Amino acid sequence: MAKKQSFADKASKRSFTKTCPVCGSELHYVKHVKAVKSENGWKYRSLNVGVCKCNEKEIYG
Ligand SMILES: [Zn+2]
Structure with missing residues (x-):
């Protein structure tokens, strides 16, 4: 039970912050x-x- 809960916690955190697969x-x-x-x-285009x-x-110059 405890293991399952901690896994769910990790999963919910993951969807909140993304980690780069290249540099981590x-x-x-x-x-x-x-x-x-x-x-x-x-023209100026803004994108996330x-x-x-x-x-x-590259982004910050
Ligand atoms: Zn990266």
């Missing part, structure tokens, strides 16, 4: 604004990106 660090979701060139000029050690330099 926690993913932080940030709104990343990207400039996209279109026919009428530059999971940031970890793999791509933090």
Whole structure:
């Protein structure tokens, strides 16, 4: 019983925070604004990106 409960706790925590399968660090979701060139000029698209050690330099500059 105790084992089952702790497993459920872990499962619920997992759905809350995501971990990067590559570096194993926690993913932080940030709104990343990207400039996209279109026919009428530059447009800004914002999207939620999971940031970890793999791509933090790319996102934060
Ligand atoms: Zn990573």
